[in-house]
Amino acid sequence: MRLGQKPATPEPAEGDANASPRRAAWQAANLGPEARALLAADEAVFLRQSLSTPCLNTLAGAAGSHLTDLDGRRYLDFHGNSLHQVGYGHPRVVAAVKAQLDALPFCPRRYANRPAAELGRRLAGLFPGDGGSGAKVLLTPGGTTAVGLALKLARQATGRFKTLSFWDSFHGASLDAISIGGEALFRSGSGPLLPGASLVPPPEPYRCRLNPGGDCAACGLRCAEFIAYVMEHEGDVGAIIAEPVRATAVHLPPPGFWPRVREICDRHGALLIFDETAVCLGRTGEMLACEHFGARPDIITLGKGLGGGIFPLAAVLARPELDLAPDRALGHYTHEKSPVGAAAALATLDVLADEGLVERSRRLGAEALARLAAMTLSHPLVGQVRGLGLALAVELVTDRATRTPATDAAEAVMYACLTRGLSFKVSHGNILTLTPPLTIAEADLASALNIVDAALAEVEASLGR
Ligand SMILES: Cc1ncc(COP(=O)(O)O)c(C=O)c1O
Numbered sequence: 471m472r473l474g475q476k477p478a479t480p481e482p483a484e485g486d487a488n489a490s491p492r493r494a495a496w497q498a499a500n501l502g503p504e505a506r507a508l509l510a511a512d513e514a515v516f517l518r519q520s521l522s523t524p525c526l527n528t529l530a531g532a533a534g535s536h537l538t539d540l541d542g543r544r545y546l547d548f549h550g551n552s553l554h555q556v557g558y559g560h561p562r563v564v565a566a567v568k569a570q571l572d573a574l575p576f577c578p579r580r581y582a583n584r585p586a587a588e589l590g591r592r593l594a595g596l597f598p599g600d601g602g603s604g605a606k607v608l609l610t611p612g613g614t615t616a617v618g619l620a621l622k623l624a625r626q627a628t629g630r631f632k633t634l635s636f637w638d639s640f641h642g643a644s645l646d647a648i649s650i651g652g653e654a655l656f657r658s659g660s661g662p663l664l665p666g667a668s669l670v671p672p673p674e675p676y677r678c679r680l681n682p683g684g685d686c687a688a689c690g691l692r693c694a695e696f697i698a699y700v701m702e703h704e705g706d707v708g709a710i711i712a713e714p715v716r717a718t719a720v721h722l723p724p725p726g727f728w729p730r731v732r733e734i735c736d737r738h739g740a741l742l743i744f745d746e747t748a749v750c751l752g753r754t755g756e757m758l759a760c761e762h763f764g765a766r767p768d769i770i771t772l773g774k775g776l777g778g779g780i781f782p783l784a785a786v787l788a789r790p791e792l793d794l795a796p797d798r799a800l801g802h803y804t805h806e807k808s809p810v811g812a813a814a815a816l817a818t819l820d821v822l823a824d825e826g827l828v829e830r831s832r833r834l835g836a837e838a839l840a841r842l843a844a845m846t847l848s849h850p851l852v853g854q855v856r857g858l859g860l861a862l863a864v865e866l867v868t869d870r871a872t873r874t875p876a877t878d879a880a881e882a883v884m885y886a887c888l889t890r891g892l893s894f895k896v897s898h899g900n901i902l903t904l905t906p907p908l909t910i911a912e913a914d915l916a917s918a919l920n921i922v923d924a925a926l927a928e929v930e931a932s933l934g935r
Contacts, residue, residue: 487881488524496885501527505540520655532558535910537893546918548894548904552717552748553774556821557907563778563817570813577809579802585812592819596757597787599766604790609783609812611805613747613773614642616784619801620769621646621709623788624741626795630708632666634700634740638898639672639713641745650711668704670696672716673723676854676865677873686724693723694730701738709741709769710734714760717748717905718897720856720863728765735768747773747784752822752908755832755859762858768792778818783811827908831859834915838862838904841919849926850935851879862904863897864922875900879929886925892918 487493501509505528516523531538534557537545547554556563570585577583590607597605610616625631635641637652648656649664652672657663671679673693680696681689701707710731715722735742744767749759751772756762758770769792773784786801805811822828839857842864846852853867853876866876866883877899884896897903902922906915 488518488520488522488526490881492881492885493526496888497527500541500543500889502541504528508540534558535907535914543891545888545891545893546906546910546914546921548892548906548918550779550905550907551774552753552905553777554779554907555751555753555775555827555909556778556818556825557909558779560778560817560821560909562821563780563814566813566817567778567780567810570810574809577807579804579806583807583809583812585809585816586807589812589815592816593772593785593787596772597770597789598758598761606788606790606793608786608788608801609803609806609808610786610801611782611784611803611808611811612642613745613771613784614644614647615801615803616747616771616773616786617641617650617711617745618644618646619786620711620743620745620771620788621650622800623769623786623792623795624709624743626798626800627792628708628739628741630706630740631664632668632704632707633664634668634670634697634704634707634710636672636712636716637669638674638719639716640718641711641713641747666707668700668707670700672721673727674716674719674721675724676721676856683873691724691726691730694727694734697731698734701734701740705738707738707740709743711743711745713749714744714746714763714765715749715754715858715861717753717861718895718903719865719901720858720861720903722856722858723763728760728763732765741768743767743769743771745771747771749861751775751818752828752831753859753905754861755828755835757822757828759858776815776818777811778814778821781808781811781814783808783815822908825909828859831908834908834910834912835859835862838915838919841916842922845923845926849923849930851876851883851926851930851933860906860908860910864902864904866900866902879933882929882932883922883925886928887921890921890925892921892925 508528513524528540530540535546537547593607594605633650635650639652641647641651649667652669675686680692744760746758768789770787777783835857842855851866854865856863866880868874868876880896880900895903
């Protein structure tokens, strides 16, 4: 490469491309004239952007675990933007929203309302440690704004602006969130980003950058020691922010990683922020994903499924001592204490408890993971399967020894599944991310896994493997 020459734009690290030949072929074979007309109308009015417009397909309905398109085809939705823990249109959530619309549809700032206050109380009780006693809460209209608010709170609390976060992570698409997020697709061309945002390699045992192909148990947590090194040298980092489990890839940190990071934060006077936007509320088989790892954060963000798959709603939960900026505006959102959003969230929390969905996620997730593990034996494309509750991932490789990502095959498997009635997302180019509703019927889960099995076989046959 010549001096000063820009390297080629990196491949999108996440999701399906909007204009691949495979997509065009799938659309030609599957979409009727009405759907095509809607896709064209959509593209005519919306700014085109990666992972969104032009769209893959149209929708006419979403109920339970299923999407229905304009051509009447039904798909089991194992993507759901990670927000359908209780499925689409859960009757109790819908009823709560309808009733609240009649009672108090909106609450201007400076007024309190019962559903929001009750939701704050219930969310504070989720804070790990001592039953959440004294934890404080702020509501926001989405995960990105919750992350931004958490970063501001950390600055107010520590008087420091520097952060440490992870390459390949995602925390939202706004400028502050992409500064701490590690995906080129969101960052490239949008700088300058926030000053003081250091990023380090993620704890990702299957494809570890610091101990390639190595054995986590023997390496002495090099990934955490790298963080200790950066913290030491930066000297004044205010917060480490991370997803406790990288949601879209289901990257599980090695044992002891988060407790060690907690120690490092304490040693350097930094806060630990867990962004649970995509993994909270039972997705991983615990109410909060961080409960798996024995490290108590200072701040937690929740989102996505919090609004019951209907209302945009997120929250920041903070240790009581962080209630220290009463004279500052931390979050100032028009829909901050939405009574309708709060009603949706309260109904969602009730459904999770009454239907035993956290435990169900744990049980069905373990069964599904065992089924996927069996596919490792019969499918050479499968490099590794991972899961925690009903957050499941199948990583495809061209060669198990080198763990070379099988990106083209992953896309082919995704379209083969779509044709058979299963929708999901491909993450990081080669990871099939499977996140069904926690309410999914066991027969539907089994048939989705059959579809993955059959699609893998079809693609392997086409590759002569
Ligand atoms: C971990 C994480 N944080 C933050 C966000 C942003 O949430 P929202 O799209 O609700 O702003 C997302 C969205 O995917 C996410 O996965």
